[in-house]
Amino acid sequence: MIPEPKANSSPLVWVIAVPSPLHRLFEYLPPDGEAFNPACGARVRISFSGRDVIGVFLESRLSRLPNPSTLKRVTSVIDVAASLLLHEQSALLQWLSDYYLIPPGEAYLLGLSNTERKGNLQWEPPLDHVVLREGGDPLATIPKRARRQRDAIALIGNNSVSIADLSEQGISTSVIRSLLSLSLVEKVPSPPISRHAKRASPDLTEEQKRVSIELISKLNHFRAHLLEGITGSGKTEVYLECIKAVIANNQQVLVIVPEIGLTPQTKARFEDALGCEVPLIHSGITESDRGRSWALARSGLAPVILGTRSAVFCSFRSLGLIVVDEEHDPSLKQQDHPRYSARDVAIKRAQLCNCPIILGSATPSLESIANCDAGKYQHHILSERPQGTSLPSISLVDTRGLALASGLSDQAITEITRALSRDEQALLFINRRGFAHSLQCEDCGWVAGCHQCDSSLSVHRNPPHLSCHHCQTKRSTPRQCEECQSIRLSGRGVGTEQLELLMHRLFSDMPVFRIDSDSIKNVDALTSTLDSISAAGSAVLLGTQMLSKGHNFPKVTCVVVVDADNLLFSPDFRAEERLLQLLVQVAGRAGRATLPGKVLIQTRCPDHPLIQEVANNAYSEQARRLLARREELSLPPKGAMGVIRCDASAETNAIDFLDSLKKQLPSTSHARLLGPMPTLMTRRAGMYRYQIIIHGPTRREVHVVMKKAIEMGSQQKLARKVSWFVEIDPTETL
Numbered sequence: 001m002i003p004e005p006k007a008n009s010s011p012l013v014w015v016i017a018v019p020s021p022l023h024r025l026f027e028y029l030p031p032d033g034e035a036f037n038p039a040c041g042a043r044v045r046i047s048f049s050g051r052d053v054i055g056v057f058l059e060s061r062l063s064r065l066p067n068p069s070t071l072k073r074v075t076s077v078i079d080v081a082a083s084l085l086l087h088e089q090s091a092l093l094q095w096l097s098d099y100y101l102i103p104p105g106e107a108y109l110l111g112l113s114n115t116e117r118k119g120n121l122q123w124e125p126p127l128d129h130v131v132l133r134e135g136g137d138p139l140a141t142i143p144k145r146a147r148r149q150r151d152a153i154a155l156i157g158n159n160s161v162s163i164a165d166l167s168e169q170g171i172s173t174s175v176i177r178s179l180l181s182l183s184l185v186e187k188v189p190s191p192p193i194s195r196h197a198k199r200a201s202p203d204l205t206e207e208q209k210r211v212s213i214e215l216i217s218k219l220n221h222f223r224a225h226l227l228e229g230i231t232g233s234g235k236t237e238v239y240l241e242c243i244k245a246v247i248a249n250n251q252q253v254l255v256i257v258p259e260i261g262l263t264p265q266t267k268a269r270f271e272d273a274l275g276c277e278v279p280l281i282h283s284g285i286t287e288s289d290r291g292r293s294w295a296l297a298r299s300g301l302a303p304v305i306l307g308t309r310s311a312v313f314c315s316f317r318s319l320g321l322i323v324v325d326e327e328h329d330p331s332l333k334q335q336d337h338p339r340y341s342a343r344d345v346a347i348k349r350a351q352l353c354n355c356p357i358i359l360g361s362a363t364p365s366l367e368s369i370a371n372c373d374a375g376k377y378q379h380h381i382l383s384e385r386p387q388g389t390s391l392p393s394i395s396l397v398d399t400r401g402l403a404l405a406s407g408l409s410d411q412a413i414t415e416i417t418r419a420l421s422r423d424e425q426a427l428l429f430i431n432r433r434g435f436a437h438s439l440q441c442e443d444c445g446w447v448a449g450c451h452q453c454d455s456s457l458s459v460h461r462n463p464p465h466l467s468c469h470h471c472q473t474k475r476s477t478p479r480q481c482e483e484c485q486s487i488r489l490s491g492r493g494v495g496t497e498q499l500e501l502l503m504h505r506l507f508s509d510m511p512v513f514r515i516d517s518d519s520i521k522n523v524d525a526l527t528s529t530l531d532s533i534s535a536a537g538s539a540v541l542l543g544t545q546m547l548s549k550g551h552n553f554p555k556v557t558c559v560v561v562v563d564a565d566n567l568l569f570s571p572d573f574r575a576e577e578r579l580l581q582l583l584v585q586v587a588g589r590a591g592r593a594t595l596p597g598k599v600l601i602q603t604r605c606p607d608h609p610l611i612q613e614v615a616n617n618a619y620s621e622q623a624r625r626l627l628a629r630r631e632e633l634s635l636p637p638k639g640a641m642g643v644i645r646c647d648a649s650a651e652t653n654a655i656d657f658l659d660s661l662k663k664q665l666p667s668t669s670h671a672r673l674l675g676p677m678p679t680l681m682t683r684r685a686g687m688y689r690y691q692i693i694i695h696g697p698t699r700r701e702v703h704v705v706m707k708k709a710i711e712m713g714s715q716q717k718l719a720r721k722v723s724w725f726v727e728i729d730p731t732e733t734l
């Protein structure tokens with residue numbers, strides 16, 4: 001037994017959140033000679049496992065360790081004056097750590113920009129502008145022959161002028177240097193947020209007005225609002241009305257979108273309507289730009305911040321509203337460590353800030369609909385498109401027994417041809433990139449598979465190779481079957497490359513835009529392609545999910561879902577919801593301006609209830625049916641779920657690890673433990689993945705088991721031979 005320390009012999013220690021995989025806080029002695037505690041959330045330098053790292057100070061207290069004399073000292077305090085983590089942020093990050101079971105040291109660092117996490121000072125605006133110094137007439141002191149200096153003084157006048165602008169007007173930096181040394185001008189920081197004239201916004205429809213007024217009347221306290229608006233109904237107009245009201249009240253707004261690809265369009269639209277810069281936070285911009293956005297939000301200088309998932313942790317001086325657009329989108333869930341749902345964190349944050357949150361979608365998640373039904377969220381509906389255009393008409397094309405050209409039926413080709421002949425655009429959605437889904441031997445049925453994964457290799461033509469879409473393995477296309485040496489090899493299943501080829505062949509004089517992750521490598525490429533689409537007349541757009549997300553294509557009047565079936569028979573309990581949302585979103589790309597739209601869904605299962613529903617009923621009706629089914633089966637949103645997943649290069653290690661862990665977990669009548677079971681794609685990138693699913697009536701019960709798993713997991717014999725993690729509210733259970 002270790003004796004309890006006597007209270008009066010325990011030294012005062014600092015409790016530090018240290019970035020490490022360990023689920024606990026650490027005690028350090030204060031730095032030598034440090035008389036004062038820093039503010040809660042201040043960054044400190046410490047030595048941890050032989051490395052210098054940045055930690056976060058939380059509190060000081062008497063040591064709780066039996067032998068505190070071995071404690072190390074904090075090396076130094078970085079944030080001496082004030083903490084960069086604001087009070088409400090610290091509360092959010094502590095909740096994040098508790099709820100998603102993220103080690104506290106890792107959770108706290110999420111509240112800082114990347115450069116701040118490295119110990120750098122907060123971003124400051126650069127001194128890249130000049131103004132005239134007060135007092136005196138500068139022209140009186142400058143000799144007549146110093147013409148450039150006199151020109152510069154005239155150009156600066158009473159304004160703050162950027163040195164770059166002056167140089168464009170022929171004032172060299174040496175002239176500026178002379179003026180600085182004569183103390184006639186001084187450097188000042190650039191204005192933090194650029195402002196410009198607002199562009200007139202379109203008149204709101206009666207419906208948009210009604211919903212905006214209702215929302216604006218509830219801006220002064222926490223409330224979650226679900227804004228369900230059919231595709232093209234102008235949810236953004238409603239967001240903007242609310243944002244203007246919040247800014248007018250000197251508060252700030254955080255807007256979260258699911259994909260980086262949606263930020264350029266949204267940013268441009270918001271800046272036009274609000275007349276000020278909207279800084280971005282996402283991984284596609286430089287660390288220094290992100291640091292700038294972070295600092296502008298923290299200081300209160302940026303009225304609106306737009307970002308993807310990680311922006312939910314940004315500091316705000318006075319947050320007055322959060323908007324989460326496309327709230328149903330699975331991309332809002334971070335799929336690797338640290339795992340969290342940005343939507344759910346945003347709701348918690350709004351609650352902590354006592355500000356409202358608007359969740360917007362044409363196809364709300366079943367969770368949000370259930371929360372409306374339970375009275376937890378307020379439901380607002382936009383059911384009309386502003387120009388009075390109706391939703392596109394949807395027809396099913398039964399492809400059984402049809403001869404398809406690269407996956408397309410004659411009917412689809414006819415509709416595409418019609419749209420193009422009217423100078424309109426056609427959009428083809430197919431959920432597979434590459435030329436063909438797999439390469440198969442015509443004689444023996446052999447399929448080229450990935451040696452690392454339980455998956456076939458996709459065929460690519462440009463350049464020719466086979467590629468695994470799960471582990472990114474690439475290899476050259478074989479000429480012969482590896483089993484029977486036959487040379488009769490053919491591609492199965494159509495991908496975007498093949499469809500693109502067909503479109504070029506059929507419509508040789510039409511521009512064809514392919515949008516998938518092979519053709520669009522970054523957000524700039526996406527933006528420029530979207531610009532070209534918007535500038536083009538008739539054109540064919542084809543691509544994967546990238547095309548379905550939130551983008552507005554006013555000239556598209558014909559949408560073809562090339563193959564609805566490959567998503568239809570997934571065993572995941574969320575698969576139907578996802579497919580439904582995807583089809584409704586893709587269909588919604590058609591006919592969004594004044595032109596009516598037509599949607600063709602090609603399927604070999606035209607009688608499948610889900611396909612029938614998409615064709616005949618509104619999303620809200622279909623969602624209620626799915627919700628009733630989940631209720632019956634006690635699946636989320638009813639009850640709660642968690643998973644423990646384990647990856648190992650030796651399959652038995654993954655099974656044995658989970659088996660022995662499961663024996664130590666409390667299985668009560670409340671929380672059921674299922675497994676260990678293999679995940680649907682058991683082998684991925686050479687690792688075998690198994691899981692235990694925990695299912696309980698409430699999150700509390702699931703949490704009890706998950707916390708125990710974290711405690712016991714690292715003590716397992718096999719813990720060093722496997723990699724494992726826990727996930728609460730998993731979006732996939734396969």
Ligand SMILES: [Zn+2]
Binds near residue numbers: 441483484
């Ligand atoms: Zn063969």
Ligand SMILES: [Zn+2]
Binds near residue numbers: 469470
């Ligand atoms: Zn692979």
